Amino acid sequence: NVSCNYQKMRILLYISFITIIFSCNSEIEKPQQTEQVDYVFDILDKDFENDIAFLSDKLNINLKSNKLDSSKFKKIKHYDNLTNDYIEFLSEVENEFKLKETSPFINGYQTTEFGEKYISETKIYREEILKIVDNKDLRRLIKFKFQTDNPIINDSIHGSVMVSHIDYYFKGVDKKLSFLYFKNKKRNAITLENEFLTDLLLE
DSSP states (O other): OHHHHHHHHHHHHHHHHHHHHHHHOTTSOHHHHHHHHHHHHHHHHHHHHHHHHHHHHHHHHHHTOTTOOHHHHHHHHHHHHHHHHHHHHHHHHHHHHHHOSSOTTEETTEEOHHHHHHHHHHHHHHHHHHTTOOOHHHHHHHHHHTOOOOOEEEETTTEEEEOOHHHHHHTTOOHHHHHHHHHHHHHHHHHHHHHHHHHHHHO
């Protein structure tokens, strides 16, 4: 839909701007470069927070709808509890990232126990909500947004190589990018729950 395309365009614009600052503005002094990047991150961070607040309010209003019979209400309440638990876990992850100088998911070349817990919690959340959702398009989105697969990359020396999910998304990544990644995960969770609830209300 239009709003979804707008969200994608907005994120791509921000990421493009950050990339340009890092890769092309070699003439800019490092402190000034950092200041510009911080400014963009602050904008995107606030944008995500506003989206999450708006979507949460919308969800809470619709949860009180008298159009939901007991069976539908039981479904959405279960989905809502799963989402709340997962978002609470993501907040715990964000706090761990704030406390550590390096990623708490990685220790040398190994994924930490906490990193494994992140994979496990994401997988559990995905599989549990898939048990509730029937809509094919929504199921596809859930699988995509909360995938935990180990991606295969093309290496110039070794050819196709499987990389751990944690290494691919978090190794060598700036902590600020990780914060935005988790915040976007929260937004995705609430967005998809809203779509599930909308489907129930339209049935």
